[in-house]
Amino acid sequence: MLRTTRAIRENIDPRLIAFLKCQSSGYKPKKSDTFSRDDMNNFLKDAPDEKYLLMKVVLIFGITGACRCDELVNMKIDDVEDNGSILIIRIPDSKTKISRTFVVDGNSTNGVDVVEIFRKYLALRPPEIGHRRLFITFRSGKCTVQPVGKNALPKIPMEIAKFLGKPNPEKFTGHSLRRSSATLLVDSGADSLSLKRHGGWRSTSVAKGYVNDSLYAKRRATNSIIRGENSSLPVIQKTSSPSRASTSSDTMAIVSQPMSTSELSNVLTSTNISSSKSLLGTGITIDANNCTFNIYVNK
Structure with missing residues (x-):
């Protein structure tokens, strides 16, 4: 009865879902490429600040907090708390309506203090700005009052990939930062529950997808087969x-x-x-x- 009513009033065939499932069989969606830990360290150390300072801060925040592009675009300066050796960043609103908090540690990474990179970028902020957006346009070593928009920020990973000499830099999209964060966390041994908390995912299947694709999980499975270790x-x-x-x-x-x-x-x-x-x-x-x-x- 319900299916017939929907077909009459909304012109939706009840067989549509089954048809779409059959058509999507074997389909593999394209995924953004990810940055490795060495890629991140090399870019932070070698890229000149006169051109790439904004990109460095976006890379640090995006990978450390598994941030979506819209979360970075809408991030306010009031969402960042400088506690000396660490930065506490709050994401009050997200796609899944789950507020998150992550920390950027000031300990030097490959000889680079990531907190000082943020402070250097913040010091270039003009004194009088009519908004509270954190990321503003950076050109020729200076910041303008114009905020970084939703079309400009997703292009930053591609520019980082070009600097690092990555093949096919166009495969590095705005989602690369979030995928890189999840991949690095899972490869370090985290489980799906920790990953869900880190990225604010509601879906367990999405988190399990990163765990199943993890090199750490594959190596553990290999050790279970070759050495006879029971992974359970x-x-x-x-x-x-x-x-x-x-x-x-x-x-x-x-x-x-x-x-x-x-x-x-x-x-x-x-x-x-x-x-x-x-x-x-x-x-x-x-x-x-x-x-x-x-x-x-x-x-």
Whole structure:
């Protein structure tokens, strides 16, 4: 009844969705190319500020915060808080209506202080501007009062790719910044939940798509096949036993090595995990995902 009513009043054939699914079989959408961590470091270090200062700030913010182009275009100067060694950037409104906050760390990257790059760009801002937009036009080492528009900002990744000598720089679009951020995060070992929080995605399938395409995930799958490691088990690593008097910072500095399945079985058998001492005295660190904890309260 409902389908017939829609077909009569809205002229929509109920078989349209099935037809479109059949036609889209085998279709692979084109995706923007991504920047590597070396690409980012090389551009920040080698590109002259007289021409590329605005592009550097856009690259830093776009990759660090997985920002969409419209989020960068509409970003206000009030959304950035300078806390000395770090920048706290807030995105109050986004495509998915999820507000986000990310941090730009002032620690030097490849000899470049990214916070100082932003401060240098901010210092060139004219004193009297009739708007609060953060990104304004930058030419010949000077800033104008004209804000960077929605058509100009998506071209910045292509200009960065041209400077880096990338093949097919036209494949680097405004979405390249967000895709680069997600790819770098997942390749460092993050899961889909962390990725969703970072980029503000509502769809789990989108986040899982980055995880499935990750080189980190593919290498882990290869190790499971070749070395017989069960990827569904928590990754438990063995470290050299720290002394009782060692501090937490000393413990964090210990270099760990993967444990074999037999070593894991022996350790779990000989260690009382439920004790109050936990695993601190065994030199074991646990990196586990998708765990189930059963908590029993004795009354």
